[in-house]
Amino acid sequence: MEQPDVIAVIRQELPGLIAQDAQVRDFILRTVSAYYAGKAETDSKFDRILAELQRDREEQARKWDEQNRKWDEQLDEIRCLDKRFDSTIGALGSRWGLASEASFRNALTGILTDSFGVDVLNVNLYDYEGSVFGRPDQVELDLIIKNGVTIACEIKSSIDKAGMYSFGRKVDFYARHEQRDISRRIVISPMVDRPALPVAEALGIEIYGYADAVEGLHSSDPTTTTYL
Secondary structure, three states: OOHHHHHHHHHHHHHHHHHHOHHHHHHHHHHHOOOOOOHHHHHHHHHHHHHHHHHHHHHHHHHHHHHHHHHHHHHHHHHHHHHHHHHHHHHHHHHHHHHHHHHHHHHHHHHHHHHHOOEEEEEEEEEOOOOOOOOOEEEEEEEEEEOOEEEEEEEOOOEOHHHHHHHHHHHHHHHHHHOOOOOEEEEEOOOEOOOHHHHHHHHOEEEEOOHHHHHHHOOOOOOOOOOO
16 A cells, blocks of 8 residues: 555545544644644743743833833923022023113212203111001102202103002002102113002102103103203
């Protein structure tokens, strides 16, 4: 019998022999066991693969957590730097504003006093009743006086609604304390908050934001002609 015939017989008869004869089954399993992994070995390999995948996931999660922690630390550092930067800029702006106010006030005093014979006074009074700031405190006010006419002037790098009310209360306090009439109330500032405008109008305060807008200080009245 030729090999092809033997193979054909095996294919035809082997399934039935495996089903009917336990010895044939065992023989076949022993014969092919070298070529195919058993169930236990297959399960073991599968378990190892799952364990490796689990370790990989844990390692990736650890790396992500570490990276997120670094990002959070860097973000906190950026926020701290931003706060310090804002504080520094704010401090510089505040010092610049105060210096600008003092410079303009000194220049105005020098010009009006030396060239036009106008008295420019910086008065300091103590408000014992707290009518200006809500508690007893020092009240400072700039005054321009000429021929008996008194003008209260506030020179600020910026002024808001609260600042406008405060200026109005300072003028009223000075007028009561010194029993002197205030002819005009003037605020000179390059930056005036819009909500402060109706307050100024209600309190009779004149606002000059730019040099070319100070036309109100030039008047045909001889008592005010030389103010600026």
